[in-house]
Amino acid sequence: MDSRGFREAAISSIDEIINYFDNLDKRDVVSTVEPGYLRKLLPAEAPLEGESWTDIQKDIEAKIMPGITHWQHPGFHAFFPCAASYPSILGELYSAALSGACFNWICSPAVTELETVVLDWLAKALGLPECFLSTGPTHGGGVIQGSASEAVLTAMVAARDKYLRETVPAELEGDAREDAIALKRSRMVALATSRTHSSTQKAAIILGVRFMTIPVGADDNYALTAPVLAATLAKCRERGLEPFFLTATLGTTDTCAVDDFAGIASALADHVPPGTPGEVWVHVDAAYAGAALVCPEVQQATRIAEVSKFHSFDMNMHKWLLTNFDASCLFVRDRAWFVQALSVNQAVYSNNASDGGLVTDYREWQIPLGRRFRSLKIWFVLRSFGVEGLRAYIRRTTQLGEEFAGWVRERKDLFEILTGPSFALTVFGVVGKDEEEMNQRTRRLYEAVNATGKMWVTSTVLDGRFAIRMVTSVNKTERAHVESAFQTFVEKAEDIVRP
Numbered sequence: 383m384d385s386r387g388f389r390e391a392a393i394s395s396i397d398e399i400i401n402y403f404d405n406l407d408k409r410d411v412v413s414t415v416e417p418g419y420l421r422k423l424l425p426a427e428a429p430l431e432g433e434s435w436t437d438i439q440k441d442i443e444a445k446i447m448p449g450i451t452h453w454q455h456p457g458f459h460a461f462f463p464c465a466a467s468y469p470s471i472l473g474e475l476y477s478a479a480l481s482g483a484c485f486n487w488i489c490s491p492a493v494t495e496l497e498t499v500v501l502d503w504l505a506k507a508l509g510l511p512e513c514f515l516s517t518g519p520t521h522g523g524g525v526i527q528g529s530a531s532e533a534v535l536t537a538m539v540a541a542r543d544k545y546l547r548e549t550v551p552a553e554l555e556g557d558a559r560e561d562a563i564a565l566k567r568s569r570m571v572a573l574a575t576s577r578t579h580s581s582t583q584k585a586a587i588i589l590g591v592r593f594m595t596i597p598v599g600a601d602d603n604y605a606l607t608a609p610v611l612a613a614t615l616a617k618c619r620e621r622g623l624e625p626f627f628l629t630a631t632l633g634t635t636d637t638c639a640v641d642d643f644a645g646i647a648s649a650l651a652d653h654v655p656p657g658t659p660g661e662v663w664v665h666v667d668a669a670y671a672g673a674a675l676v677c678p679e680v681q682q683a684t685r686i687a688e689v690s691k692f693h694s695f696d697m698n699m700h701k702w703l704l705t706n707f708d709a710s711c712l713f714v715r716d717r718a719w720f721v722q723a724l725s726v727n728q729a730v731y732s733n734n735a736s737d738g739g740l741v742t743d744y745r746e747w748q749i750p751l752g753r754r755f756r757s758l759k760i761w762f763v764l765r766s767f768g769v770e771g772l773r774a775y776i777r778r779t780t781q782l783g784e785e786f787a788g789w790v791r792e793r794k795d796l797f798e799i800l801t802g803p804s805f806a807l808t809v810f811g812v813v814g815k816d817e818e819e820m821n822q823r824t825r826r827l828y829e830a831v832n833a834t835g836k837m838w839v840t841s842t843v844l845d846g847r848f849a850i851r852m853v854t855s856v857n858k859t860e861r862a863h864v865e866s867a868f869q870t871f872v873e874k875a876e877d878i879v880r881p
C-alpha cells in the first residue's frame with residue numbers, strides 16, 4: 383500500500399467507522415455466533431500474494447462484525463463500559479504511525495514527557511493529593527499501564543520490595559540475607575476484601591505471596607471498614623503473618639462500594655504507624671469509579687484527600703472517561719519505590735540521558751520493557767472535551783442511573799434494589815416469597831431481557847442473592863434507551879411474577 387492507497391483506504395475506513403457509530407443501535411448488542419465460527423470462514427493459510435484493501439475491508443462487515451459484541455451500543459448495560467471517542471481514536475492513529483518501543487526517554491523524549499505532563503493534568507482534574515504529582519513534595523508521579531490488573535501487580539511488586547528492604551536487617555549478607563528474605567516472604571500476606579476485584583488475588587498468585595480475604599457484607603454496604611480491617615490485622619498477628627499490601631477500592635466491581643479510606647488509615651496506624659518500617663502499602667483501585675472524581679462533588683463525597691496517606695492509586699480512563707482501551711493511569715506517592723523494585727540494567731539500554739539521572743525512563747515503572755505512545759489519546763481527550771466536558775458526561779450518565787433506580791423503586795410489586803444507585807450502577811432483583819423464588823425469578827428476568835438482543839446486562843451474587851447489574855454509563859446511552867430498557871424489565875418481570 384503506497385501513500386495514495388493509504389489515503390483512499392483510510393478515508394474509506396473512517397467513513398465505515400463513522401457509519402458504524404451512527405447506526406450502532408440497529409445492531410444486536412451481543413454476538414450470537416457459535417464458538418469456532420471464524421475458522422470456518424477463513425482460509426487455512428495466509429495468502430501468498432497480497433490482496434487489495436477493498437477485498438480486505440469487505441471482510442470486516444462480512445466476517446468480523448458477526449463476532450463482535452458492541453461495547454459502545456446504547457443498550458450495553460453490562461460489566462462497566464469500555465470507552466471510545468473520536469479524539470481518542472485519532473490518538474490511536476497517530477500512536478500507530480509513530481510506533482516505537484519507547485521504554486527510555488531517549489527512545490522518543492515526547493512520549494515520556496507528554497505522559498508525565500498529562501498524568502499530572504489528570505491527577506489535578508481528579509483532585510488527587512499533591513503527593514501523586516510528578517512535581518509534588520514526595521517525588522510521586524503517574525505512569526500509564528495496560529490495565530488495572532497490571533497496575534495492581536506493579537504496585538504489589540514495589541510494595542514487596544519496600545517491605546523486604548525495610549524489615550530484613552541491613553547488616554545481613556550472603557546466604558544469611560537470602561535465608562532471611564525467604565523466611566520473611568513465606569510470612570508476607572496481601573489483603574483484599576471479598577468484594578475486591580480478583581486482580582489483587584491474581585497479583586499475589588503471580589508474586590508467590592500469601593493472600594487473605596477480608597469478609598465484608600451487606601451491613602457495611604459491602605465496603606471495608608476500620609473494625610473489620612483491625613480484626614483481620616489482629617488475626618494475622620496471631621498467626622505470625624505479616625500484612626504488607628492492601629487493596630482499598632473506590633467503586634467495587636459488583637456494587638460500586640467505596641471502602642472507608644479514613645477508617646482504613648486509622649486501623650493501619652494502630653498496626654504499624656505510617657512512614658515507619660514495615661507499614662502496609664495501600665493501593666487504591668478506582669478502575670471504574672475513579673473517573674467520576676473529575677466532579678468536585680464526587681471528590682468531596684468520597685473524601686479523596688484521604689488517599690494522601692496511601693501509596694498508589696489507579697483508575698482506567700478506558701472505562702468511564704471517553705478514552706479507548708488501553709489507558710490505566712497509575713499514580714505513586716514516591717516514584718523511587720517503583721524504580722528500586724523494577725530497575726534492572728543491561729548494557730544495551732545504557733545512554734547518556736539515563737545514566738546522567740536527569741530523565742524518567744518509564745521501563746523502570748512497569749513490568750514490560752517496550753511501551754506505546756498512549757498519552758497522546760489522553761491528551762487529545764482532555765483537550766477536546768475539557769474537564770468541564772468530562773464532568774458533564776459523568777453527571778449525565780450518573781443521573782441516568784439515578785432515574786433508572788427511581789423507576790425500579792416505584793415498582794415494589796416487581797423489584798427490589800439490593801444496592802445503589804452508585805456511580806450509575808443499580809443492583810436489583812425480582813421480588814418473591816423466599817430467596818429461592820427471588821433467585822429463580824431474577825435469573826429468568828436476566829435471561830429474558832438479554833434474549834431480546836436490544837440490551838445486555840450482567841449479574842452478580844450478593845450473600846446468596848442472584849442480582850442484575852444495570853449500568854448506564856456508556857457514552858451513547860441516552861434517557862430514551864434507559865426508559866426502553868426499564869420497560870423491557872417491567873414487561874418481562876410481569877410475565878414472570880404474574881404469568
Ligand code: PLP
Binds near residue numbers: 528631670
Ligand atoms: N478493578 C475493578 C474495580 C474493576 O471493576 C475491574 C474490571 O472491571 C478491574 C479492576 C480490572 O480491570 P482491567 O481489565 O483494567 O484489569
